[in-house]
Amino acid sequence: xxxxxxxxxxxxxxxxxxxxxxxxxxxxxxxxxxxxxxxxxxxxxxxxxxxxxxxxxxxxxxxxxxxxxxxxxxxxxxxxxxxxxxxxxxxxxxxxxxxxxxxxxxxxxxxxxxxxxxxxxxxxxxxxxxxxxxxxxxxxxxxxxxxxxxxxxxxxxxxxxxxxxxxxxxxxxxxxxxxxxxxxxxxxxxxxxxxxxxxxxxxxxxxxxxxxxxxxxxxxxxxxxxxxxxxxxxxxxxxxxxxxxxxxxxxxxxxxxxxxxxxxxxxxxxxxxxxxxxxxxxxxxxxxxxxxxxxxxxxxxxxxxxxxxxxxxxxxxxxxxx
Numbered sequence: 001x002x003x004x005x006x007x008x009x010x011x012x013x014x015x016x017x018x019x020x021x022x023x024x025x026x027x028x029x030x031x032x033x034x035x036x037x038x039x040x041x042x043x044x045x046x047x048x049x050x051x052x053x054x055x056x057x058x059x060x061x062x063x064x065x066x067x068x069x070x071x072x073x074x075x076x077x078x079x080x081x082x083x084x085x086x087x088x089x090x091x092x093x094x095x096x097x098x099x100x101x102x103x104x105x106x107x108x109x110x111x112x113x114x115x116x117x118x119x120x121x122x123x124x125x126x127x128x129x130x131x132x133x134x135x136x137x138x139x140x141x142x143x144x145x146x147x148x149x150x151x152x153x154x155x156x157x158x159x160x161x162x163x164x165x166x167x168x169x170x171x172x173x174x175x176x177x178x179x180x181x182x183x184x185x186x187x188x189x190x191x192x193x194x195x196x197x198x199x200x201x202x203x204x205x206x207x208x209x210x211x212x213x214x215x216x217x218x219x220x221x222x223x224x225x226x227x228x229x230x231x232x233x234x235x236x237x238x239x240x241x242x243x244x245x246x247x248x249x250x251x252x253x254x255x256x257x258x259x260x261x262x263x264x265x266x267x268x269x270x271x272x273x274x275x276x277x278x279x280x281x282x283x284x285x286x287x288x289x290x291x292x293x294x295x296x297x298x299x300x301x302x303x304x305x306x307x308x309x310x311x312x313x314x315x316x317x318x319x320x321x322x
Contacts, residue, residue: 012265021109023120031122037183038122046108046117053121064182082143099175102128110146125183132183140194143169147201153317157212157248157275157282160239164322170198209238214275215246220254225305226271227252229312236315248282250275256304258297266293269308273320285320287311 023030024040031038039058041053109123141165150162177191214234218227230252231241250273257268258295270288274281286297294300 008062017053019104020111021120024118027120031120031130031224035125036122037125037128038120040118040120042116042118044116047118049117049119050105050121053105053119053279054100054103057103057121057123060180061100061179064178101131129180129187131208132176132180136173136180136191139169139173139176140191143173144194146203146255147198148193152203154277155277156208157277160205160212161283161321162209162236163202163208165196167205167322169200170202173198198259207237210240212248213240213242213246214248214250215242215244216250216252218252218254220256222256222301222305226254226308229309230273230316232313232319236291237321239321248275248277258300258304264293264295265297267293267300267304268292269304269311271311273306273316283320285316287319 021030023038027038027040027066035140037057038054039056039060041049041051041056042054043049057158080087102123103121106122108117108119110117137313146162146166146169150166153159153162173191174195177188177195180188180191216227216230217222218230221227230250234241234250252271252273255269255270259266268288271286273285275283288309289304292300292303292307294303
């Protein structure tokens with residue numbers, strides 16, 4: 001009787017897993033870690049299984065990021081100042097949001113007994129390296145070009161604007177570079193050197209921003225709402241906004257373009273911004289909102305201010321200081 005029961009269990013297991021893919025039992029044999037980054041996902045549907053596998057892949061890169069960050073933070077006599085080290089580590093941490101490239105999926109397997117789908121997501125390391133290296137080299141060139149132009153500038157705010165551009169390229173470069181370190185760490189020497197040199201260059205930004213206080217003047221404002229939003233955005237970028245006596249002057253002219261027709265009030269808010277220093281114009285911005293409407297002026301004023309604040313949120317900093 002026991003022998004029969006054992007045979008029954010054995011044949012039941014065979015039937016349950018008949019047709020199951022090899023990777024489900026021996027992932028290393030099917031997708032060796034020397035050549036692949038891989039992860040298995042499970043879910044009630046094929047789509048959920050694929051999403052789970054992608055999350056596992058992303059977690060792998062995230063864990064590698066944390067590991068390398070920890071190693072970097074424990075470096076000894078590395079020649080970095082505290083500010084430079086901060087920029088270097090900040091750039092590395094961006095990699096946790098890195099895009100996944102070259103992902104492929106195995107054929108989905110459905111386990112009828114457990115009513116679940118399983119799929120393996122995998123990345124060929126050689127293929128991924130080729131993509132990362134090409135994209136990182138392009139980002140490196142953009143960052144290097146912006147940094148060199150910035151270094152040649154003597155005007156602090158112009159230098160800040162150019163270094164902001166370099167920083168944006170640098171952060172994208174770092175996400176790619178750190179993904180390279182997760183794939184083939186010993187092949188990234190040239191990018192390791194650039195990452196450190198760029199960090200040293202960008203470490204100048206915080207000190208420069210402290211020198212670039214900006215006096216904000218807004219003509220045509222409504223209860224100081226537009227000026228308040230501009231000051232908030234400047235402060236968010238590390239630029240000090242002042243009521244008077246700044247190293248630079250930001251003058252904004254707001255035109256609300258209000259009208260009334262058939263009992264309905266409407267407005268098309270517009271704004272023009274010019275930032276000047278002792279040597280003239282340094283940066284500028286201009287934008288307009290879509291028409292807003294209301295049945296009374298009080299509501300129209302509120303909606304107009306909100307529309308203009310949203311415009312400033314979306315475009316002002318990016319177009320004026322990057």
